[in-house]
Amino acid sequence: MTTENIPKIILHLHLDGSLDLDLAVKWLHEDGYNYTKEQVKKLLSVDKDCHNLNDYLTKFTIPCSLLTTKERLEEATYTLLKKLASENVVYAEIRFAPLKHQAKGLTKDDAIKTVIKGKEKATKDYNIDCSLILCCMRDSSKEDNLQVVSLAKKYQTALDLAGAENIYKTKDFKYIFDYAKKENIPYTIHAGEASGKDSINSALDFGTKRLGHGIRCIEDKETLDRIKKEKVLLEICLTSNYQTEAIKGKHPIEELYNQGINISINTDNDTVSNINITEExxxxxxxxxxxxxxxxxxxxxxxxxxxxxNEIKDKLKSIYKNINI
Ligand SMILES: [Zn+2]
Incomplete structure (x- = not known):
């Protein structure tokens, strides 16, 4: 077995940060900007000048400004899943923030419906299953975020909280997860990337069983023990963690794995991080x-x-049980 043909499960992948470069070139051209693919790659991917999460997040401005019509959102979703299927991804959870696609008047409902359409088409055409996660944003209003929670309920998706973790503290978003719990909406939370134990512990207080990153639990034994005790899964994105300098020195992935913590391996953003899952x-x-x-x-x-x-979980379990390494 090689890394190419391992059947892969991806849990942490942002749609806007994984925009196909050819589509970006085409849409920029339609919008009046003539760039070569190489130039677009420079615009959409981080380089050595990225030193923290806030630098990293600047790379989302162009993709979000392009993904503002139904046609484009559908095509971006379809193309991403097609690519993942070609990398032997058998199941993916794709996340996006409906609030970030409204610049040209697209409603949140239409943004979600369109992504669902692209997802359904791709899962029919390729051998891949997919679920969607709606991101509430740390820099959005309470009213907007609560609307995203009700949309997650309406369209039966999961939820996440994303954005600048060191500027907008995790503890201030309890209202999102109180509402999600009441409505039985499953969720994950970005925490322990740009901030440390306080952010992680707030997310754990909200009852999450998954953390986006969570790697900075390695800085505090009590927090690490809590993650173990509560059997929380860490969605690890190694390359992205190096780029945002969430980790200085050696990445703790191996230590976390050896301590018995459940981890999943992800790219975070194929385009922004300029990596694919096999390379990761x-x-x-x-x-x-x-x-x-x-x-x-x-x-x-x-x-x-x-x-x-449960049906898809059973199907995936049987794939892994039949692997001969
Ligand atoms: Zn992320």
């Missing part, structure tokens, strides 16, 4: 002592945490 797996094999068998195990162990039906 290769990097982990190169930089740690983890093996292909460990990577397969991470995928298998993540299945109970997926925001999907």
């Amino acid at each position: 797996y290769n990097r982990i094999l190169k930089e740690t002592n983890l093996t292909i068998k460990d990577l397969v195990k991470c995928n298998y162990n993540s299945i109970d945490y997926l925001f999907t039906s």
